[in-house]
Amino acid sequence: MNILQLYGWEAYRESLSITIPEGLTPARIISIKGFKYYAVADDGELEAELSGKLLYGAESEELPKVGDWVALMRYDTLGYIIEVLPRSNALSRKTPGAQTQRQILATNVDAALVVQGLDRDFNVMRLERYLVQLQACGIAPVVILNKADLVDDPNVFLQDVERLQRDVPVHLCSTLSRLGMDDLRHTVLKPQRTYIMIGSSGVGKSSLLNALLPGVVQTTGATSDANHKGKHTTTTRDLFRLPNGSLLIDTPGMREFGVTAEEGQGTDDLFPAIQRAAQGCKFSDCDHIDAAGCAVIAAVQQGDLDPDLYDSYLKLKKEQRRFEIRIEDKKRLGKQFGKLTREAKNYRKKYKF
Numbered sequence: 360m361n362i363l364q365l366y367g368w369e370a371y372r373e374s375l376s377i378t379i380p381e382g383l384t385p386a387r388i389i390s391i392k393g394f395k396y397y398a399v400a401d402d403g404e405l406e407a408e409l410s411g412k413l414l415y416g417a418e419s420e421e422l423p424k425v426g427d428w429v430a431l432m433r434y435d436t437l438g439y440i441i442e443v444l445p446r447s448n449a450l451s452r453k454t455p456g457a458q459t460q461r462q463i464l465a466t467n468v469d470a471a472l473v474v475q476g477l478d479r480d481f482n483v484m485r486l487e488r489y490l491v492q493l494q495a496c497g498i499a500p501v502v503i504l505n506k507a508d509l510v511d512d513p514n515v516f517l518q519d520v521e522r523l524q525r526d527v528p529v530h531l532c533s534t535l536s537r538l539g540m541d542d543l544r545h546t547v548l549k550p551q552r553t554y555i556m557i558g559s560s561g562v563g564k565s566s567l568l569n570a571l572l573p574g575v576v577q578t579t580g581a582t583s584d585a586n587h588k589g590k591h592t593t594t595t596r597d598l599f600r601l602p603n604g605s606l607l608i609d610t611p612g613m614r615e616f617g618v619t620a621e622e623g624q625g626t627d628d629l630f631p632a633i634q635r636a637a638q639g640c641k642f643s644d645c646d647h648i649d650a651a652g653c654a655v656i657a658a659v660q661q662g663d664l665d666p667d668l669y670d671s672y673l674k675l676k677k678e679q680r681r682f683e684i685r686i687e688d689k690k691r692l693g694k695q696f697g698k699l700t701r702e703a704k705n706y707r708k709k710y711k712f
């Protein structure tokens with residue numbers, strides 16, 4: 360199997376019917392450090408830089424992210440990224456602190472491992488937040504409840520996750536006792552598929568990565584010297600190839616995981632429990648807040664719908680709406696500004712100054 364295939368090229372290329380422009384090479388981004396991009400191409404790892412068009416003409420969301428497939432122009436051992444190839448999906452969150460910005464954490468992933476620690480920090484509604492955002496991004500979740508060694512009865516936590524009424528696989532794990540590790544390796548993570556690990560700081564993502572990859576399979580870097588001796592590149596990477604051939608993206612700890620509104624996404628689709636209860640609402644456009652004939656509120660009052668789940672729904676929906684409004688405002692302001700400059704130009708033309 361050639362290197363690109365090991366990184367999932369075939370499945371990606373076929374699913375999106377990708378063609379590479381003449382003279383360019385496909386490569387996958389495995390790490391980004393400032394303006395330096397590290398990629399794997401068909402002959403191994405290489406360093407890459409942005410072409411001028413990307414450097415000066417692209418929005419930050421359009422720039423290469425870990426997991427992206429790109430078209431490179433090769434120049435000796437260096438690559439120039441000419442184009443970011445279409446993405447099958449992108450995992451994003453609201454950029455911490457910023458109001459309207461979406462930060463893309465990784466792209467082209469087959470599933471996300473949402474890692475939560477079963478210590479005092481465990482909070483099932485935080486998990487809900489991750490699941491909502493993943494669904495908004497069109498990415499399948501796998502829940503990992505780590506540090507199971509710390510609790511007497513981990514089944515209590517499984518029941519807690521069931522409160523969310525989502526059809527999501529849940530795995531109890533411990534990197535310490537190794538509980539669930541074989542299951543992850545053999546049944547969850549599939550060769551040539553790409554996974555991303557997300558979860559707050561301290562839940563055990565690095566420990567999990569260490570447990571999964573004793574002796575990471577590193578590819579050898581391309582060389583420029585005449586004797587073509589393989590040079591071992593030791594870049595710190597973000598996308599790892601595990602011994603079973605699966606690909607895992609590690610993200611640094613996230614204190615904030617702000618939801619964004621994704622275009623074309625009806626908010627209620629993201630909340631299956633609410634959507635089910637809403638089937639009985641009197642009006643099809645019911646906002647489930649204080650409307651008469653709202654079956655969702657009735658379900659909460661009658662004890663048929665978890666009030667915490669309902670609260671979380673209101674909170675996340677509000678956050679998404681706020682994000683949406685700010686984006687709309689920004690676009691409108693942009694348009695107004697455009698109109699203003701056009702008018703000013705016309706005025707200047709007319710009065711010739």
Ligand SMILES: Nc1nc2c(ncn2[C@@H]2O[C@H](COP(=O)(O)OP(=O)(O)OP(=O)(O)O)[C@@H](O)[C@H]2O)c(=O)[nH]1
Binds near residue numbers: 532534559566610613
């Ligand atoms: N008891 C117990 N402790 C664990 C387990 N897994 C990780 N830890 C501990 O939890 C702490 C945090 O683990 P890390 O792997 O660094 O967590 P992380 O998610 O990578 O954190 P960031 O790098 O900040 O994102 C460390 O002290 C680990 O030893 C586990 O299964 N059981």
Ligand SMILES: [Zn+2]
Binds near residue numbers: 637648654
């Ligand atoms: Zn309603």
